[in-house]
Amino acid sequence: MNREIWITGIGLVTSLGEGRAAHWQALNAGATPVVDTETFAPYPVHPLPVLNLDAQIPRKGDQRQMEPWQRLGTYAAGLAIDDAGARGLVADMHLIVAAGGGERDVTVDEAIATELADRPETESGPILNERLANGLRPTLFLAQLSNLLAGNISIVHGVTGSSRTFMGEESAAADAIRIAHARLAEGRGEIALVGGAFAAQRWDMVLLYAPGGALWQGAPVPVSERAGGGAVLGAMSAFLVLEHAEHARARGVRGIAKLSGVATDASRRAGPGDAAASATGLLAKLPIAAGALGVLSGDSGAAVQADEARFLAALPDAVTRRPGTLIGHGTEASFPAHVALAATAIGEGGFYPVLDPADTVSRAAPRQILVTGFGIFRGEALALVEPAI
Amino acid sequence: MKDHLGRPLVAVTGIGMVTPLGWGAALSWARLLAGDSGIRRIGRFPLDHLKTTIAGTVDLPEEDDGGSTAFSSPQRVERMAAFAIAEAIAEARIGSEGDFPGALMLGMPPVEHEWPQRFALARAAHAGRYPDMVRAATGHRDLYETFLFGGIGERLAARFGTKGAPISTTTACATGATAIQTAVEAIQRGETLAAIAVGADGSVQPEALIRFSLLSALSTRNEDPARAARPFEKSRDGFVMAEGAAALVLEDYEAARARGARIIGLVAGCGERADSFHRTRSNPDGAAIIGAIRNAIADAGVAPVEVGYVNGHGTGTPENDKMEALGMRAVFGEAPPPISSIKSMIGHTLSAAGAIEAAASLLSIRDQVLPPTINHVEPDPSIMLDVVPNTARQVNGLRHVLSNSFGFGGQNVCLLLSAPPEA
Numbered sequence: 001m002n003r004e005i006w007i008t009g010i011g012l013v014t015s016l017g018e019g020r021a022a023h024w025q026a027l028n029a030g031a032t033p034v035v036d037t038e039t040f041a042p043y044p045v046h047p048l049p050v051l052n053l054d055a056q057i058p059r060k061g062d063q064r065q066m067e068p069w070q071r072l073g074t075y076a077a078g079l080a081i082d083d084a085g086a087r088g089l090v091a092d093m094h095l096i097v098a099a100g101g102g103e104r105d106v107t108v109d110e111a112i113a114t115e116l117a118d119r120p121e122t123e124s125g126p127i128l129n130e131r132l133a134n135g136l137r138p139t140l141f142l143a144q145l146s147n148l149l150a151g152n153i154s155i156v157h158g159v160t161g162s163s164r165t166f167m168g169e170e171s172a173a174a175d176a177i178r179i180a181h182a183r184l185a186e187g188r189g190e191i192a193l194v195g196g197a198f199a200a201q202r203w204d205m206v207l208l209y210a211p212g213g214a215l216w217q218g219a220p221v222p223v224s225e226r227a228g229g230g231a232v233l234g235a236m237s238a239f240l241v242l243e244h245a246e247h248a249r250a251r252g253v254r255g256i257a258k259l260s261g262v263a264t265d266a267s268r269r270a271g272p273g274d275a276a277a278s279a280t281g282l283l284a285k286l287p288i289a290a291g292a293l294g295v296l297s298g299d300s301g302a303a304v305q306a307d308e309a310r311f312l313a314a315l316p317d318a319v320t321r322r323p324g325t326l327i328g329h330g331t332e333a334s335f336p337a338h339v340a341l342a343a344t345a346i347g348e349g350g351f352y353p354v355l356d357p358a359d360t361v362s363r364a365a366p367r368q369i370l371v372t373g374f375g376i377f378r379g380e381a382l383a384l385v386e387p388a389i
Numbered sequence: 390m391k392d393h394l395g396r397p398l399v400a401v402t403g404i405g406m407v408t409p410l411g412w413g414a415a416l417s418w419a420r421l422l423a424g425d426s427g428i429r430r431i432g433r434f435p436l437d438h439l440k441t442t443i444a445g446t447v448d449l450p451e452e453d454d455g456g457s458t459a460f461s462s463p464q465r466v467e468r469m470a471a472f473a474i475a476e477a478i479a480e481a482r483i484g485s486e487g488d489f490p491g492a493l494m495l496g497m498p499p500v501e502h503e504w505p506q507r508f509a510l511a512r513a514a515h516a517g518r519y520p521d522m523v524r525a526a527t528g529h530r531d532l533y534e535t536f537l538f539g540g541i542g543e544r545l546a547a548r549f550g551t552k553g554a555p556i557s558t559t560t561a562c563a564t565g566a567t568a569i570q571t572a573v574e575a576i577q578r579g580e581t582l583a584a585i586a587v588g589a590d591g592s593v594q595p596e597a598l599i600r601f602s603l604l605s606a607l608s609t610r611n612e613d614p615a616r617a618a619r620p621f622e623k624s625r626d627g628f629v630m631a632e633g634a635a636a637l638v639l640e641d642y643e644a645a646r647a648r649g650a651r652i653i654g655l656v657a658g659c660g661e662r663a664d665s666f667h668r669t670r671s672n673p674d675g676a677a678i679i680g681a682i683r684n685a686i687a688d689a690g691v692a693p694v695e696v697g698y699v700n701g702h703g704t705g706t707p708e709n710d711k712m713e714a715l716g717m718r719a720v721f722g723e724a725p726p727p728i729s730s731i732k733s734m735i736g737h738t739l740s741a742a743g744a745i746e747a748a749a750s751l752l753s754i755r756d757q758v759l760p761p762t763i764n765h766v767e768p769d770p771s772i773m774l775d776v777v778p779n780t781a782r783q784v785n786g787l788r789h790v791l792s793n794s795f796g797f798g799g800q801n802v803c804l805l806l807s808a809p810p811e812a
Binding site: 043065095099100101102104106109110111112113114115116117118121122124125126128129130132133136138140141142145146147148150151152154155158159160161162163164165166167168169171172174175179182183186188203204206207208209210211212213214264265266268375377378379381 | 434435436437438439440458497499500501502504507508509510511512516517518519520522523526527528529530532533534536537538539540542543546547553554555556557558559560561567571574578580595596599600601602603604661662663664665666667668669677796797798799800
């Protein structure tokens with residue numbers, strides 16, 4: 001079975017704002033990046049906008065049981081469910097979350113590291129046990145646990161059809177969308193919620209990614225001008241409601257866009273061009289039509305962009321846009337955010353203006369938009385969206 | 390050959406296992422049937438100020454008895470997963486060295502820097518604040534690749550030559566079952582003819598232990614480690630953390646037959662249902678647990694009465710075992726099949742448990758024997774089930790086994806493992 005799957009709801013939060021309408025307007029109005037270059041210097045971040053959490057997580061008790069990453073994702077998931085008008089469908093809604101690591105208690109970590117780092121383990125070990133047993137909030141474990149973003153979406157929004165959490169940075173999100181799409185297409189359920197969240201404003205995230213040499217330092221320049229010098233982490237969350245087209249039609253809902261296909265692979269990246277070849281191989285799995293093709297590039301500014309440039313150069317008639325210049329790189333949230341932006345443009349019947357100096361100068365509004373995703377470490381992914389008719 | 394829903398049958402052709410009872414499926418299985426316990430006092434780090442000082446730790450081959458903190462959780466996960474995968478591939482005799490003809494689904498715990506890494510960075514920086522540690526970490530690509538969520542899957546995929554992007558999953562204590570389900574679905578969809586599903590966990594380090602302790606989830610019966618894990622027993626007081634891994638080689642049944650593979654059994658059905666009640670507790674009505682069990686049995690196209698044995702989730706926490714018993718009664722009525730918990734012997738291997746227990750379920754069908762629930766002294770009057778107390782049981786005609794996995798965050802996944810089709 002290969003049923004038609006629509007995107008019927010989008011929950012999108014980036015440094016530019018929240019909701020698909022706000023993003024459509026901001027990107028068309030020549031928005032400039034929102035950047036915080038001070039707090040995590042030398043690493044800049046695109047910060048979250050102020051969120052009215054009560055609107056999506058009404059119980060304060062639930063908010064207290066989460067740290068910012070889980071709150072952000074639970075919030076965006078709620079936006080997507082509302083956008084799809086699917087509050088009544090959550091009991092049998094399937095869920096796949098691409099999760100990052102949970103938050104550390106930075107204050108506790110710094111106090112313990114300062115106190116104990118120089119002592120031998122026989123001495124530090126017992127004190128470490130004592131500090132952790134007394135210093136960690138019992139609820140922090142759950143507020144930290146990767147699968148508890150999905151757990152909180154179940155608890156707060158009542159999504160209980162099924163619940164899976166994938167890990168593995170950018171490619172986890174691409175595979176989450178691929179598998180959510182494939183399960184609906186083959187008839188395993190009628191509606192699914194899929195996405196991810198990334199809380200960029202965290203020292204523990206900087207500590208994880210900075211040693212890989214993948215982060216840009218200093219004031220950001222457009223992604224295309226970074227010469228592989230690194231990504232600017234961007235706080236963001238994106239969730240998509242995917243739905244069998246017949247199911248949506250039957251309840252009188254129009255699709256924002258049709259999700260025509262998702263394809264993923266992971267080359268070993270043993271040499272230059274491997275990732276480009278992997279992505280090129282994925283093109284054959286998507287029903288790309290002749291003529292102008294919109295491309296929403298996942299270019300993050302990190303080292304793999306040479307391969308992405310090579311891949312893009314081989315696409316004839318591509319009209320390429322690089323939203324990374326404006327919203328940064330959101331790891332597990334990036335690919336879902338870019339699919340959300342692509343679907344939004346399809347739903348509006350247009351495309352975005354030039355967002356980055358390397359973008360194609362064209363006012364065309366292509367019928368199909370290809371979303372590209374190259375993981376900073378591993379993973380190549382493509383998704384194709386087009387009008388839902 | 391198709392199943393009742395017209396999908397390809399999914400065969401298991403190789404099993405690999407690492408448990409606190411040993412490295413290797415044969416050794417682990419023999420000791421499980423003997424009722425041995427792999428639970429012991431933790432030797433890896435100082436135990437001062439800890440409420441729980443026991444676990445089912447797995448020493449790496451080069452470690453001294455009890456181990457040390459020299460290996461981080463992601464390193465342990467990768468080592469045990471690699472061993473289990475290699476063992477499963479060797480049994481299945483599939484592909485060639487470093488060239489497995491299918492996908493990799495890895496169930497693993499979330500990983501992060503641990504205290505030895507933080508201390509080392511703070512020492513190098515002569516200061517313990519995060520900006521200082523970040524500065525000291527600059528250029529340490531090994532640190533980045535070790536603790537990335539995608540790192541373990543990538544290295545296993547590279548080593549075994551699996552195809553496509555490796556998929557790493559976490560659904561708390563249901564993780565291993567989710568990895569298997571994800572692989573089964575890929576084969577049923579025709580995406581691949583073969584897949585490796587592996588679940589692995591190596592989380593016995595101070596902070597993880599303390600976090601579970603703070604949730605009052607762990608047994609504190611420290612004085613007699615082998616007797617601490619008491620699933621379904623009246624005096625049970627929590628689970629015992631443990632480590633391990635299990636891998637299954639899964640194949641499209643017809644493709645496996647065509648290449649002359651020996652079929653150990655089938656993953657005939659998978660069922661899941663999320664619970665929206667609470668972060669650590671099931672809804673008292675048991676609806677999600679009952680739903681997951683029923684979904685697995687229905688997915689396999691069998692009737693509840695055909696299930697001959699249940700390899701239970703059976704963690705030994707007061708709450709879990711009560712809810713699992715409720716689910717058993719709701720689904721199977723007045724004459725439920727026997728249920729046993731191998732966690733009584735190896736503890737709760739967390740992200741590995743669903744995979745290890747699926748493997749044990751298949752071995753029960755192969756050998757027609759049920760592993761016991763040890764430490765069964767006094768039955769809990771609210772759990773009147775046949776728990777195969779203390780001694781393994783030989784059976785006849787066992788064809789269908791249910792394996793339950795229930796996790797924090799409302800994650801419930803059940804698998805239905807079956808004998809190969811009769812020729």
